[in-house]
Amino acid sequence: MSLTIRTVCRGCGGELREFLSLGEQPLGNRLRKAHEPAEVPRFPLTLCHCTVCDLAQLREVVDPAVLFADYAYVPSTSSTMRAHFDTLAASACERLSLGRGDLVVDVGSNDGLLLSSFQRRGVDVLGIEPAEGLAARANAAGIPTVNAFFGEAMARTLPAAGRASLVTATNVFAHVDDVRGFTRAAFTLLKRDGVFVVEVQSFADTVSSLAFDMTYHEHMTYWSTASLRHMCRIEGLDLLDVERVETHGGSLRAVIGRAGHPLAHPERVEARIAAERGRVGAEGATRLAAGATTVRRQLQELIGSVRRGGGRIAAYGAPAKATVLLNYCGFTDRDVEWVADKNADKQGHFIPGVNIPVVAPSRIASTPPTHLLLLAWNLAPEIMQEQAAFGDAGGRYLVPFPEPREISPPR
Numbered sequence: 001m002s003l004t005i006r007t008v009c010r011g012c013g014g015e016l017r018e019f020l021s022l023g024e025q026p027l028g029n030r031l032r033k034a035h036e037p038a039e040v041p042r043f044p045l046t047l048c049h050c051t052v053c054d055l056a057q058l059r060e061v062v063d064p065a066v067l068f069a070d071y072a073y074v075p076s077t078s079s080t081m082r083a084h085f086d087t088l089a090a091s092a093c094e095r096l097s098l099g100r101g102d103l104v105v106d107v108g109s110n111d112g113l114l115l116s117s118f119q120r121r122g123v124d125v126l127g128i129e130p131a132e133g134l135a136a137r138a139n140a141a142g143i144p145t146v147n148a149f150f151g152e153a154m155a156r157t158l159p160a161a162g163r164a165s166l167v168t169a170t171n172v173f174a175h176v177d178d179v180r181g182f183t184r185a186a187f188t189l190l191k192r193d194g195v196f197v198v199e200v201q202s203f204a205d206t207v208s209s210l211a212f213d214m215t216y217h218e219h220m221t222y223w224s225t226a227s228l229r230h231m232c233r234i235e236g237l238d239l240l241d242v243e244r245v246e247t248h249g250g251s252l253r254a255v256i257g258r259a260g261h262p263l264a265h266p267e268r269v270e271a272r273i274a275a276e277r278g279r280v281g282a283e284g285a286t287r288l289a290a291g292a293t294t295v296r297r298q299l300q301e302l303i304g305s306v307r308r309g310g311g312r313i314a315a316y317g318a319p320a321k322a323t324v325l326l327n328y329c330g331f332t333d334r335d336v337e338w339v340a341d342k343n344a345d346k347q348g349h350f351i352p353g354v355n356i357p358v359v360a361p362s363r364i365a366s367t368p369p370t371h372l373l374l375l376a377w378n379l380a381p382e383i384m385q386e387q388a389a390f391g392d393a394g395g396r397y398l399v400p401f402p403e404p405r406e407i408s409p410p411r
């Protein structure tokens with residue numbers, strides 16, 4: 001069986017308490033191919049929080065070899081993500097005074113999008129990417145990339161060990177079961193004064209937006225600033241700095257270094273912890289659990305009323321969260337006829353579990369629905385801009401969070 005169950009906290013070893021079950025869910029990023037059986041494997045999806053450090057996390061661990069074998073998330077198809085990574089590279093180069101001769105290692109480097117921004121600034125780069133197809137694509141594009149799962153033992157064997165000025169992990173840290181081992185591996189690569197920058201979705205923002213669809217099997221931990229600092233301290237490290245960034249509905253960009261590092265800004269870390277109060281830990285867990293059932297009921301009612309009024313609903317965006325939301329709400333292709341996505345690798349496949357087809361965005365013009373449900377809601381402004389013709393023709397949008405509602409596109 002490729003499923004194991006966590007009994008203690010990934011960050012501190014504390015006791016876990018369950019607060020939200022999203023039922024038996026297929027793997028969010030594993031779209032079903034047309035020739036595959038309609039019934040796909042499902043695994044329970046259960047959120048817990050740690051009674052000691054407040055880290056929210058999944059109870060389940062699906063074997064990474066199964067989980068990431070056919071990984072389909074490619075941020076370079078989004079102009080929002082391209083701009084985000086370029087800003088991250090620019091700010092890191094400036095703050096860390098990176099230039100020729102410095103080495104940046106990106107773990108979970110995908111198709112090399114972030115590293116290409118560093119490379120353009122004259123910095124040496126190395127990617128580490130477990131998905132074979134993505135690693136090959138990066139290497140072909142001139143971004144040196146090792147195709148492997150990252151961990152302490154493999155980090156020690158890399159020529160980069162002890163040489164990196166910066167190790168980055170954007171939207172990958174949360175995809176790791178052994179977060180402490182992963183952190184130690186990053187510091188195996190770093191020079192004495194090197195820093196580890198992680199971007200993780202902010203649990204406080206998830207609670208504010210009620211976007212429980214960010215919960216999927218790949219995504220094992222849901223961090224607050226306090227739980228990050230707790231884990232750093234256990235590893236003898238310092239959470240030097242943290243800022244909130246807009247990606248994925250609100251994320252934390254955390255800078256971790258060895259104790260006594262000159263880049264420490266404890267006042268900013270304290271301010272962030274204060275800003276998250278009431279939206280993390282047991283309180284946040286209670287709010288998210290109640291919100292998930294409310295959003296489900298309201299979205300079912302909204303889609304039902306649009307259909308009864310003669311509306312035809314399609315959706316935009318087939319990221320992992322689309323799988324989670326559609327399965328949790330129990331929608332079928334009678335509710336949502338198809339899902340448009342720009343990523344050609346996804347087109348022609350089906351959202352697993354609910355078997356809704358994924359099509360090219362050109363379908364929106366050729367067979368216009370009356371309503372587009374925004375499943376990639378974090379990219380809403382970009383999508384509405386690209387689909388201006390749909391809006392100009394009177395098309396309407398359905399937004400799931402924080403309260404399901406119908407909106408007119410901006411004029």
Ligand SMILES: [Zn+2]
Pocket residue numbers: 009010011012013014050051052053054055
């Ligand atoms: Zn803990």
